[in-house]
Amino acid sequence: MDFEHIESHIVNVNINKLDVDSTVNRIIDGVQCMMKDDNNVIQLLILAVRCIDLTTLAGDDVTDRVNSLINKALAPVSKDIVKSVESRDVDVSNLRCASVCLYPARITDAVAHMNAIKLQTKLPIASVAAGFPAGQTFIDVKILEVQLAIEKGATEIDIVISRWMVLEGKWHELFDEVKKLKTACGRVIMKTILETGELNNLDNVFTASMVCMAAGSDFIKTSTGKATVNATLQVGVVMAQAIHAYWELTGRRVGLKPAGGLRTAEHAVQWLQLMEIMLGGDWLNSRLFRIGASSLLGSIEKSLETLI
Numbered sequence: 001m002d003f004e005h006i007e008s009h010i011v012n013v014n015i016n017k018l019d020v021d022s023t024v025n026r027i028i029d030g031v032q033c034m035m036k037d038d039n040n041v042i043q044l045l046i047l048a049v050r051c052i053d054l055t056t057l058a059g060d061d062v063t064d065r066v067n068s069l070i071n072k073a074l075a076p077v078s079k080d081i082v083k084s085v086e087s088r089d090v091d092v093s094n095l096r097c098a099s100v101c102l103y104p105a106r107i108t109d110a111v112a113h114m115n116a117i118k119l120q121t122k123l124p125i126a127s128v129a130a131g132f133p134a135g136q137t138f139i140d141v142k143i144l145e146v147q148l149a150i151e152k153g154a155t156e157i158d159i160v161i162s163r164w165m166v167l168e169g170k171w172h173e174l175f176d177e178v179k180k181l182k183t184a185c186g187r188v189i190m191k192t193i194l195e196t197g198e199l200n201n202l203d204n205v206f207t208a209s210m211v212c213m214a215a216g217s218d219f220i221k222t223s224t225g226k227a228t229v230n231a232t233l234q235v236g237v238v239m240a241q242a243i244h245a246y247w248e249l250t251g252r253r254v255g256l257k258p259a260g261g262l263r264t265a266e267h268a269v270q271w272l273q274l275m276e277i278m279l280g281g282d283w284l285n286s287r288l289f290r291i292g293a294s295s296l297l298g299s300i301e302k303s304l305e306t307l308i
Helices: 003-007 017-034 038-050 063-074 079-086 104-116 139-152 163-167 171-185 202-214 233-250 265-279 296-307
Strands: 052-055 099-102 125-129 156-160 189-193 219-221 255-257 291-293
Touching (some): 003 202, 017 038, 017 233, 038 052, 038 265, 038 296, 052 296, 063 099, 063 104, 079 296, 099 104, 125 189, 156 171, 163 171, 163 202, 171 189, 171 202, 202 233, 219 233, 233 255, 265 296
Parallel strands (some): 052 099, 099 125, 125 156, 189 219, 219 255
């Protein structure tokens, strides 16, 4: 899609914050009622596990940590939990996380470990790129980082946008940059991190979402997890509104990935409820919904232990 085709849909954007807050309250209230139904919660938590991009993005990441992350992503809950959940007629076949998410320098560790354990069906490797987390570097460097990450074995790329382009209203420049990065990704899934906590207002969140989708993003993602404010239900509602609007405009489904601040089982269920309310059941799978998280999986496992 050319920028001109999206331009008329990003002028005079005016997100009604009261409506957004009302939707968020409806989601929260609905989840509080849902949490009383153990079987329903168990099914939703298993779905959440399947949608997690299990993440480590620390300066002190080492080979052993990457290996442990992969092992956990391949066996996200204990065998006892799997057996108990299975006895409730919940599908836990091939239960694993959607991917592992790493810095580019750790991709070779992930590839080596999966080869060492002779994994028949490889776990997707998502790499952050394009100057993560700030994005404050040259476009040539961003493109090269994407290309090198794919060359080393990344099967998904999580890029960051240049937030200054949003804050200065440089929408055409943002479109061009994201499109260049998608071209570098080729057929590899590209998730585009908006870093919504730095975009100042919900109008900018909606507009940036539309521009990034028009430029070819396969997912739009809330946050790096490194900002003061990360994934909130408010920005989730607005990003889902943009995804729905883009789908109606083009017929192309784009995924959503919240990341940063999702730490409890209830948070996971809230986001699943958001997706169902805003986009419908077609988005309730790892092809169109991901959760970027590290500690969330442990919380889900503890909740499942309690529920069974």
